[in-house]
Amino acid sequence: MQKTVIIVAGGSGLRMNSETPKQFIEINGLPVLMHTINRFYEFSSNIEVRLVLPQHQFDFWEALCQKHNFTKTHELYSGGKTRFHSVKNGLQSLSPNGLVAIHDGVRPLASIGTIRNCFMAAEEYGAAIPVIDVHETIRKTDGLYSHTVDRRNFRLVQTPQVFDARLLIDAYRQEYNDSFTDDASVFESTGKPVMLVDGNRENIKITTPADLIIASALLSQGL
């Protein structure tokens, strides 16, 4: 079955106190995005990789590929004004036969097991997303007040989120709506459920400078 991954990297790096958008920052000698792309090729050498970037970053990315002699095949798509629009651009002229994963460019630590679990469950159920338990106490805020909620009823959601391509293309025909925080929420708004599968705790989204230190340490350890 044809497998595609759309890697979305629209970040401008505001939270990193960095001029370089976080997807381009080097970890252990390689830009974050290249680590991410490598993961999917490690999962399957036949996967089609689509990379969604802000158009003004195309040249910079291509220079980076030259510098690092990065020759893994991938096609570039232009980012949109929100993540929804970026994914929609990445879905252009995608074959409806097959499975499509949507993945955050700044998650270089998705394990092969996580990627495989998601593709397998999506093949069976139409949609699957990786989640992890919450290890911390979690509180719900309500204006000035807050109260503890039962963490056993909550999960933290990661990517890749994997879907039957035909169903996801349909879902992205909807009008954009503020409640779309991830692809699962777009998909579910068509009335279809998503399956939760086990993610891996190391699969962090690089957002802060400390996350870079963490990702570097984990990648060095072969995670």
Add this chain to the structure above:
Amino acid sequence: MQKTVIIVAGGSGLRMNSETPKQFIEINGLPVLMHTINRFYEFSSNIEVRLVLPQHQFDFWEALCQKHNFTKTHELYSGGKTRFHSVKNGLQSLSPNGLVAIHDGVRPLASIGTIRNCFMAAEEYGAAIPVIDVHETIRKTDGLYSHTVDRRNFRLVQTPQVFDARLLIDAYRQEYNDSFTDDASVFESTGKPVMLVDGNRENIKITTPADLIIASALLSQGL
């Protein structure tokens, strides 16, 4: 104002696939618990440190202190059958005048800023706990189903949780109850509110082997 910290380290290390309870595992040459104790002395050289350990670990801990020539003053208290009971033991004969922090032994990365924020807010409001925003999408599960909730309404809770000592001693006079997941929930069940203050994202609770790698990297960077 007298400041005390009760460091609770009851963990048996089951999730670590490790024979050594996680509070004793060495990171960068020093057991986790010593890093943790050092943080509080860095915050204030006058702080009273109480360490709650399972009684059968006392000898092992004292041998570790000798091995590492660890001479920071701290008094040992026996752990109980739950965290609630351990904290209650640690509160024995505490002076009600002053502030008391309850801290997880396996959080060696609480920043001095986080500790200070909590003590300052507790002095003013009676109780304060450090929280961080949720960076991931978060879902609530309900049997077989699950749905996305608005992450802006949720916070992840860390320690130290700091309280007016008199009020916390009163709160711990209650009967134990399964809903007590942290000290804040014990405190709040007496009808009093806790103030939320900014924690630091690096202040992780070491639970898994990957957390050890992360903590090692962050401590090496001086975080």
